[in-house]
Amino acid sequence: MKKQLIENKIPEHIAIIMDGNGRWAKKQGLLRVAGHEKGTIAVREAVEFSAEIGVKNLTLFAFSTENWNRPKFEVKTLMKLLVSSLKKELPTLQKNNIRLNSVGNLSTLPDKARAELEEVIQKTQANTHMTLTLALSYGSREEIKRMVRRISEKVKNNQLKLDEITDALINQHLYTFDMPDVDLLIRTSGEQRISNFLLWQIAYAELYFCDVLWPDFRKEHLFDAIYNYQKRERRFGKTSEQL
Ligand code: FPP
Numbered sequence: 001m002k003k004q005l006i007e008n009k010i011p012e013h014i015a016i017i018m019d020g021n022g023r024w025a026k027k028q029g030l031l032r033v034a035g036h037e038k039g040t041i042a043v044r045e046a047v048e049f050s051a052e053i054g055v056k057n058l059t060l061f062a063f064s065t066e067n068w069n070r071p072k073f074e075v076k077t078l079m080k081l082l083v084s085s086l087k088k089e090l091p092t093l094q095k096n097n098i099r100l101n102s103v104g105n106l107s108t109l110p111d112k113a114r115a116e117l118e119e120v121i122q123k124t125q126a127n128t129h130m131t132l133t134l135a136l137s138y139g140s141r142e143e144i145k146r147m148v149r150r151i152s153e154k155v156k157n158n159q160l161k162l163d164e165i166t167d168a169l170i171n172q173h174l175y176t177f178d179m180p181d182v183d184l185l186i187r188t189s190g191e192q193r194i195s196n197f198l199l200w201q202i203a204y205a206e207l208y209f210c211d212v213l214w215p216d217f218r219k220e221h222l223f224d225a226i227y228n229y230q231k232r233e234r235r236f237g238k239t240s241e242q243l
Helices: 021-027 032-053 065-069 072-095 111-123 140-156 167-172 219-230
Strands: 013-017 057-064 098-103 130-138 184-187 206-209
Touching: 021 032, 032 057, 032 072, 032 130, 032 219, 057 065, 057 072, 065 072, 065 130, 072 098, 072 111, 072 130, 098 111, 111 130, 130 140, 140 167, 184 219, 206 219
Parallel strands: 013 057, 013 184, 057 130, 098 130, 184 206
Antiparallel strands: none
């Protein structure tokens, strides 16, 4: 029997840790950056498939706060790839009614990358079919630290009372303020860790780890992840009987 996805159980928010570009390149005897280049094809596949099946939010971990410590050449190439991909993909985003969004400390990006990103975000802001969020210079601890500072400032200035600090208020002070919690978190390449990605937002996410290296990740792999997700029972702390 052909495996099929259940239409009314499509995750509303999928987040992906795209891992394994370097290992993919090494296996082919290529420079690490060749893996990142090839990784853009997998990005396109994930975006297309998510949009096709009605995922409302797709968030990709494209560059972490820790990635700045990589060799200069690799960082430079990743930033160049970001600019060229944004330029290249803008028409596709428009055609498919996809809004681009980003989370992270964008002030640390090179001017050119930030300008291109802001331009595509602005040009696609009215699109409604899906939101594609790139996590860039993103680290969850940095995000949480920033949230605590912003809230504390308001408490200090008597703009907020302590008992007004709720989950919803915390959400409002995160980079992801306008996004729902993550339903499904995928990590490729066989590593099974979170690496400082969306720690608050994955509180009830289903985790899915697969061995495929990111440059080899194709629509069928995303299908498998969602198929597996749909078989799980999400209890949010309740019992099976209560659901
Ligand atoms: C992790 O693989 C991947 C990254 C740090 C960068 C992800 C970037 C892309 C997929 C390409 C550009 C993306 C966009 C959105 C234009 P790794 O280098 O850590 O792999 P390794 O663990 O095998 O070394």
